[in-house]
Amino acid sequence: MKQYLDLCQRIVDEGTWINNERTNKRCLTVINADLTYDVANNQFPLVTTRKSFWKSAIAEIIGYMRGYQSAADFRALGTKTWDANANLNEAWLNNPNRKGEDDLGLIYGALGRAFPKPNGGHVDLLQNIVDDLSKGIDNRGEILTFLHPGAFDLGCLRPCMYEHHFSLLGDTLYLNSTQRSCDVPLGLNFNMVQVYVLLALMAQITGNKPGKAYHKIVNAHIYEDQLAPMRDIQLKREPFPAPKLIINPEIKSLKDIETWVTLDDFKVEGYQHHDAIHYPFAV
Numbered sequence: 001m002k003q004y005l006d007l008c009q010r011i012v013d014e015g016t017w018i019n020n021e022r023t024n025k026r027c028l029t030v031i032n033a034d035l036t037y038d039v040a041n042n043q044f045p046l047v048t049t050r051k052s053f054w055k056s057a058i059a060e061i062i063g064y065m066r067g068y069q070s071a072a073d074f075r076a077l078g079t080k081t082w083d084a085n086a087n088l089n090e091a092w093l094n095n096p097n098r099k100g101e102d103d104l105g106l107i108y109g110a111l112g113r114a115f116p117k118p119n120g121g122h123v124d125l126l127q128n129i130v131d132d133l134s135k136g137i138d139n140r141g142e143i144l145t146f147l148h149p150g151a152f153d154l155g156c157l158r159p160c161m162y163e164h165h166f167s168l169l170g171d172t173l174y175l176n177s178t179q180r181s182c183d184v185p186l187g188l189n190f191n192m193v194q195v196y197v198l199l200a201l202m203a204q205i206t207g208n209k210p211g212k213a214y215h216k217i218v219n220a221h222i223y224e225d226q227l228a229p230m231r232d233i234q235l236k237r238e239p240f241p242a243p244k245l246i247i248n249p250e251i252k253s254l255k256d257i258e259t260w261v262t263l264d265d266f267k268v269e270g271y272q273h274h275d276a277i278h279y280p281f282a283v
């Protein structure tokens, strides 16, 4: 939590105003931030200085692991966070590749579960990584990438957290996740949870112990209409201790995640938080 608040404060104190053409909003921006999550000791990085809707964050990462490409599928799992990008984003609505209501196109897992090969066919990157890690193999390239520059016009949004690189030291699993663009008040609140859960789940289904997760952010920003609540409300609050995340131990394989897992398989214990703050969302 401290590292999150330090980043928010750094943006407020040292950020540069940058005009963002896509959203037509100005963003107070810094370049480069490195966050670390101690998954081994269950230090769940949940924001406590406002109420966090952590179940939505977990629904997103499960949807990415399943390769979802429809906002309706994300809603069925328990989050509405992709509705605006599917159905209110002007550029996407005018894109001839959009296949109708709720279509997100080739985003995140839709690529990671079927990455197109230059010579034809697809690779299921996630399945390959799970297979290797389950056998104790780390080929020093266990990389789940969602970034395909040739597919940018086939999806509603380029992936923000675009790469997850897994590493094994003995039977301890590590994760390095990279994010190109980060909406710190809204997106990061979710992305921290997702990096943590991805390492915890991957360790659990491959029979390894979770170690640390390292989260690199390149462009970290606060939109102009989010600045006042961040600076004058959220940053004035005292954080509470980190809660614990409990994952159903019956989740044992990627198939389990693909088939029966729901948000009821995740519980947070000891979550003390301040009141909700409703930040504006830039489409």
Ligand SMILES: Nc1nc(=O)c2c([nH]1)NC[C@@H]1CN(c3ccc(C(=O)N[C@@H](CCC(=O)O)C(=O)O)cc3)CN21
Pocket: 052, 053, 056, 079, 080, 081, 082, 085, 157, 183, 186, 187, 188, 189, 190, 277, 278, 279, 281, 282, 283
């Ligand atoms: N501008 C922008 N920021 C983002 O963080 C973002 C995007 N766009 N587009 C793609 C996804 C969608 N994400 C979202 C979308 C909505 C919320 C949001 O509204 N969060 C509220 C309530 C969530 C709920 O009730 O479930 C929050 O208070 O955190 C968060 C992340 C993250 N990503």
Ligand SMILES: O=c1ccn([C@H]2C[C@H](O)[C@@H](COP(=O)(O)O)O2)c(=O)[nH]1
Pocket: 022, 157, 158, 160, 161, 181, 182, 183, 184, 186, 187, 188, 191
């Ligand atoms: O997981 C996510 C997804 C999106 N975001 C934010 C970062 C930006 O504010 C927008 C994406 O806009 P681009 O113009 O494509 O950079 O969404 C996030 O923080 N986390």
